[in-house]
Amino acid sequence: MEFTQHANATALGRSTFAHMDSVLATLDRRQNFDPPIDVFNSARAYRIRVAELIDGPRTLKESRELFVYAAWLSEILAWMAQYLGDPLAAEAWAVDAYEHAEQAGHDVLCAFATDAMASIAIYNNQPARALAAARRGIAKAPARHPLAVRLRTQAARSHARQGDRQGFQEMFRQASELHERLPDRPPLRIAMDTGTLAAFGMTGHIAEAYIWLGDAAQGDFVRARQHAQAALDTELAWPAPSRSPSRTAMARLDMALALAGLAEPEEAAEQGRQALTTSRLLAAVRRRAGDLDRVLNERYRDLTVVQDFREEDRHSRAVRRR
Structure with missing residues (x-):
């Protein structure tokens, strides 16, 4: 009887998991819109609390659930740290998310990490x-999950970043085939539609890949412009809760870099200026704007629109620092 009572010993109340489900749903919705530091602080506070619950009396079943909550919170923290410009902390949180998800046997959550x-x-x-x-x-990702598509576009742009055209083409081919077979109603992430992940992978990630390959003779910049436009159109077509101001800004910057490669500096600078008006001027957006500034000044430094964009980029960075 004592052994049985010990197996059922727990410090968790009945409402604990319901409360955590609500917290995760709220953070999942907030992370695309609220200031990253606010989301980070909230997620970290709950992550500390979950760690305390893991260390306390709980059943084996509850332990697995707590590991899943810990993994989701660490995954959110990884993105927020990345948005705030701290890749070292971001990677540490992502590794933590993966380890807890793997311990819980949650393959999809491993794939998110x-x-x-x-x-x-x-x-x-x-x-x-x-x-x-x-x-x-x-x-880890099931073949009919949007993550299976997105992770292949991640691999595709990684190959492109290394100048490996063949590797890029193979991963893009696989992503395209899986994308065609996705269900009409993809599963939710926590509270958000996972279809946005695959959609941006097939457009925004591929636009970046073509920019990095950067061979005008092979039509890379034309394809980059097409995919960046598709990313922008797709993003603006989503219902408001699924849109991301930072993804929109990245799509505009990819469009601008493609236009610069196509010798259209005025339109490139205009797209860049629109990107800088985003309400989510994250580290990745600022870095991409810096790439555009360098490309424009290397090729078209004497144009007034290029000089204006440089000033706007510098101003946005100065405002961000304040």
């Missing part, structure tokens, strides 16, 4: 690490 790892690495100029993370996630 690797998606974060891949993005963190690619924007930290570590394409080989991004590719390794994407491959790790591909092994």
